[in-house]
Each structure stands twice: as C-alpha cells, then as structure tokens.
Amino acid sequence: MKTNSTRRKFIKQLGGTSLLLAAGPFKSLASETSENRAMPFSPRISPNDKIRVATIGLGIMGNVDTDSALKVPGVELVAACDLYNGRLARAKEKYGNNIFTTRDYREILNRKDIDAVIIATADLWHARIAIDAMNAGKAVYCEKPVVQKISDGLPVIAAQKKTGKPMQVGSQRVSSIVYRKAKELYKTGEIGQLNCVEASFDRQDALGAWEYTMPTDGSPTTVDWDRYIEGMAKMPWDPKKFFWWRNYKDFGTGVAGDLFVHLLSGIHLITDSIGPKVIFASGQLCYWKDGRDVPDIMTGIMQYPETKEHPAFQLMLRVNFVSGQGEKGVTRFVGNEGVIEMLDNGFTITHSLMSKAPGIGGWDAFDTYPKAMQEELMKEYNKKYTADQQKRPVKPPINYTAPENYDEHLEHFKNFFDGVRDNKPLVEGPEFAFRAAAPTLACNDSYFQKKIINWDPLNMKVV
Numbered sequence: 321m322k323t324n325s326t327r328r329k330f331i332k333q334l335g336g337t338s339l340l341l342a343a344g345p346f347k348s349l350a351s352e353t354s355e356n357r358a359m360p361f362s363p364r365i366s367p368n369d370k371i372r373v374a375t376i377g378l379g380i381m382g383n384v385d386t387d388s389a390l391k392v393p394g395v396e397l398v399a400a401c402d403l404y405n406g407r408l409a410r411a412k413e414k415y416g417n418n419i420f421t422t423r424d425y426r427e428i429l430n431r432k433d434i435d436a437v438i439i440a441t442a443d444l445w446h447a448r449i450a451i452d453a454m455n456a457g458k459a460v461y462c463e464k465p466v467v468q469k470i471s472d473g474l475p476v477i478a479a480q481k482k483t484g485k486p487m488q489v490g491s492q493r494v495s496s497i498v499y500r501k502a503k504e505l506y507k508t509g510e511i512g513q514l515n516c517v518e519a520s521f522d523r524q525d526a527l528g529a530w531e532y533t534m535p536t537d538g539s540p541t542t543v544d545w546d547r548y549i550e551g552m553a554k555m556p557w558d559p560k561k562f563f564w565w566r567n568y569k570d571f572g573t574g575v576a577g578d579l580f581v582h583l584l585s586g587i588h589l590i591t592d593s594i595g596p597k598v599i600f601a602s603g604q605l606c607y608w609k610d611g612r613d614v615p616d617i618m619t620g621i622m623q624y625p626e627t628k629e630h631p632a633f634q635l636m637l638r639v640n641f642v643s644g645q646g647e648k649g650v651t652r653f654v655g656n657e658g659v660i661e662m663l664d665n666g667f668t669i670t671h672s673l674m675s676k677a678p679g680i681g682g683w684d685a686f687d688t689y690p691k692a693m694q695e696e697l698m699k700e701y702n703k704k705y706t707a708d709q710q711k712r713p714v715k716p717p718i719n720y721t722a723p724e725n726y727d728e729h730l731e732h733f734k735n736f737f738d739g740v741r742d743n744k745p746l747v748e749g750p751e752f753a754f755r756a757a758a759p760t761l762a763c764n765d766s767y768f769q770k771k772i773i774n775w776d777p778l779n780m781k782v783v
C-alpha cells in the first residue's frame with residue numbers, strides 16, 4: 321500500500337523533473353546516501369510515466385473499457401484475465417502477444433508490476449475481486465453495478481477505506497458533460513421545485529435482450545466453469561449461464577441492476593441525492609422465454625424523502641425489452657415550472673408556469689350556473705385579476721448538445737487515472753456507486769419477494 325502511494329507520488333514528480341533539476345537540488349541529494357536516494361525509486365516503478373493496468377474479464381465491456389483506458393496517455397496494458405480461453409486468445413491478438421494472460425485473477429493481483437485493474441467480469445465477481453485487488457495494493461476500476469448483492473456493499477466500501485486505494489465504478493454517465501450542464505441549470509431553479517423523475521431504458525431485439533452470439537467452442541475445457549461457480553452449490557456446465565449470465569439471478573442482477581443503475585447514477589448526480597427510502601418493483605417475463613429467470617419488463621417506484629439537497633420526489637423507472645419502439649431511453653426531471661428531458665447527446669428544458677389567476681370557464685363548473693350568476697362571477701374575476709395575472713408566463717425553452725466527440729466513458733477513465741496518479745478525487749467511488757446500485761438490487765428483492773423494501777440511504781442498509 322505504502323509502495324503504491326509512493327509510486328503515485330513518483331509518477332507525479334516525474335512531470336516536474338526538469339524543473340526540479342533546474343532549481344538545483346543537487347546539493348541536498350548529494351548529502352543523502354545512495355541507498356536513501358534509491359528508496360523512492362523502487363524497482364517496481366518503471367522509469368517512465370506509465371500506469372500499468374490489467375483487465376479482469378475481457379468480454380464486451382472489458383474490451384470497451386480497455387480500449388478507453390488505453391486512450392489515456394501513459395496507460396499500458398500488461399495483463400489480461402478471463403475464464404474463457406477464446407477471450408484470452410483474442411486479448412493477445414488485439415493487445416499484443418507479450419501481455420500476460422491467465423484464468424486466475426489472483427495471479428494478476430500477485431504481480432508487483434501492476435498498478436491498477438479493470439474489473440469487467442459478470443456481476444457476481446465484482447465485489448470479491450475488487451476487495452482482493454485493493455487488499456493487494458491495486459487501484460480498481462470496477463464495472464457497474466458495484467456489487468451483485470446488497471450485503472456486499474459495505475464490505476467493498478470498508479476495503480476501500482482501509483486500503484486507501486483509488487476505486488472508481490464504471491457508470492460513465494457520472495462523467496457526462498450533459499448531466500453536469502443539466503445539473504447546473506437544475507440547481508439554479510430552471511424547473512422550479514422538483515417533484516418527480518421518470519426514467520426508462522427500452523430495447524427491442526435479441527442482442528438488446530442479452531442473447532449475445534455464443535462462441536463455437538464453449539465447453540468445460542475452454543471455460544473454467546468450476547472457478548466461475550466458486551462458492552456456489554455445484555451445478556453442471558451451462559453455456560447460457562456463462563455466456564448469457566445476465567439472464568440468471570445467480571450471476572447477474574436482472575434489468576434493475578444492469579440498467580436501472582445507470583438511471584439512478586445520473587439522477588443522484590443531478591439531484592445530489594443519497595437515495596430513496598421506499599422501493600417497490602413489479603415485472604413480468606413477457607417475450608424472451610429462453611430459460612431466463614429474470615423479467616424482461618420491469619417497473620420500479622421509489623420515494624425519495626426531502627433532504628437538505630432536494631425536495632421529496634417520486635422516481636418511476638422502467639425497462640422494457642419488448643418496447644414496440646426499438647431502443648429508446650428517457651430521463652425526465654419534472655418540476656413545478658418545467659421539465660428537463662435528457663436525450664442521447666444533450667437535453668432540453670421546457671417550461672410551463674402557472675398563471676397567478678386560477679382560471680375560469682372552459683372545463684369548469686362555471687357554465688353549469690345560471691347566466692346571471694356567470695356574469696357576476698366573471699365580473700368579480702376580472703376585477704380580482706389583471707389581464708397579465710390571467711395569462712401563463714412564458715419562458716423560452718433551453719436546448720443543450722454535448723460538444724462533438726465528447727466521450728464520457730473516456731472522461732470517466734481520465735478521472736480514474738488522475739486519481740491513480742495524483743490522488744485526485746474520483747467522481748464515482750464505492751459509496752456513490754453503492755447508493756445507486758443498492759436501490760436497484762432492492763427492486764429485484766421487491767419483485768421476487770413481492771414486498772415493499774424500506775431502505776436507509778444514509779447508513780446504506782435495508783430497514
């Protein structure tokens with residue numbers, strides 16, 4: 321642990337080496353023994369500005385994460401771990417024959433030349449590997465949801481606190497410039513007082529419903545099935561439970577843990593919320609009846625209590641894998657004066673302000689009264705309210721589009737590596753991530769156990 325923080329300092333110092341030399345520190349260095357001088361430059365530190373990374377889990381996201389990480393200057397991939405041989409072979413094809421590959425992540429953690437690991441395994445392995453990695457002195461970038469089970473959240477947070485290792489969780493929306501801009505406007509009161517958030521993630525095809533292309537050679541020989549189910553009751557090899565793991569509650573977290581979690585990360589970022597108090601979910605398996613034991617349509621309802629950061633609001637979530645409208649995701653922040661609607665690459669804010677006067681006539685009881693009474697009511701109304709007070713004030717809409725080529729995923733990695741290099745604060749540490757993940761995991765508990773879940777967002781515990 322100490323060595324690694326020294327390494328971070330060393331990497332930081334390297335940038336200022338020429339400045340240091342120009343300032344003429346030779347005298348003080350000369351007064352030290354050579355042994356003392358060598359100490360900060362421990363052999364495990366490469367003499368250049370590299371952060372050496374290994375990826376654990378090289379499926380779809382492991383590849384995407386690794387590609388983004390490697391776009392950050394000074395980052396180098398040195399090792400890869402996966403349970404399926406085909407993915408290790410592909411890693412060598414893609415990242416070079418010289419990278420070290422293994423099926424056992426502990427071999428990665430035992431290596432002294434690795435500074436940081438990217439964990440992009442199936443959900444069930446996130447917590448175990450993250451805790452082991454931080455205890456082994458590695459910085460951790462762990463995919464969302466940070467844990468598969470609510471009971472694993474506090475141990476991950478404790479491990480991060482104990483080791484002091486940087487840990488970033490991979491909900492890249494937290495690094496989105498679009499969400500940050502929307503937050504600025506939300507905070508200045510652009511939609512008035514928030515009362516409800518509606519958010520959805522809809523899809524309508526087999527790949528979107530997690531039926532990914534299977535390899536031609538998947539078998540207990542090419543896959544380390546026993547390691548995959550380590551700690552679980554023995555079960556026979558099942559390619560679906562390995563390659564389509566999201567569809568099984570023993571391995572994944574269903575649509576709630578997989579997709580609601582992105583929605584909650586964005587919502588918590590904008591509102592500065594620590595989470596809901598009451599959680600309820602309903603769902604059904606409607607179309608993708610391929611043996612999965614999780615629903616393909618789910619709705620979640622959460623009540624966020626008033627805090628000093630935000631008023632009380634209702635959150636309505638939906639995932640529909642049979643959407644009838646293709647792929648579409650919406651998040652709408654509804655306030656008493658307008659709505660922020662998050663789009664793919666920007667947002668719009670529209671306003672609707674109420675008039676001072678309550679209105680009269682139209683869909684109203686007014687017309688049901690005798691004529692003379694109507695005239696009297698109208699006279700009184702016009703006396704009480706000016707023409708302006710009778711109109712709804714108009715406020716122009718606001719549209720925002722992210723700069724071209726803005727890449728929130730890359731920004732999320734830049735922030736992570738800034739943390740690794742310079743100890744800068746990370747935007748998505750394990751507490752933020754667990755506060756976004758736990759209510760979504762509670763949606764699964766609510767659905768499977770048919771009950772309302774009460775959550776203590778401050779202490780991060782089911783009540």
Ligand SMILES: NC(=O)c1ccc[n+]([C@@H]2O[C@H](COP(=O)([O-])OP(=O)(O)OC[C@H]3O[C@@H](n4cnc5c(N)ncnc54)[C@H](O)[C@@H]3O)[C@@H](O)[C@H]2O)c1
Binds near residue numbers: 382464
């Ligand atoms: N941030 C995002 O937008 C985003 C998008 C997609 C997926 N994800 C997350 O990324 C993770 C991976 O998803 P995916 O779609 O890449 O899945 P995937 O099935 O394509 O890849 C998972 C890989 O992990 C490997 N694996 C499983 N257990 C392992 C272990 N103990 N040690 C080493 N390797 C192991 C498997 O062999 C597999 O290759 C999930 O947690 C998912 O929620 C995040």
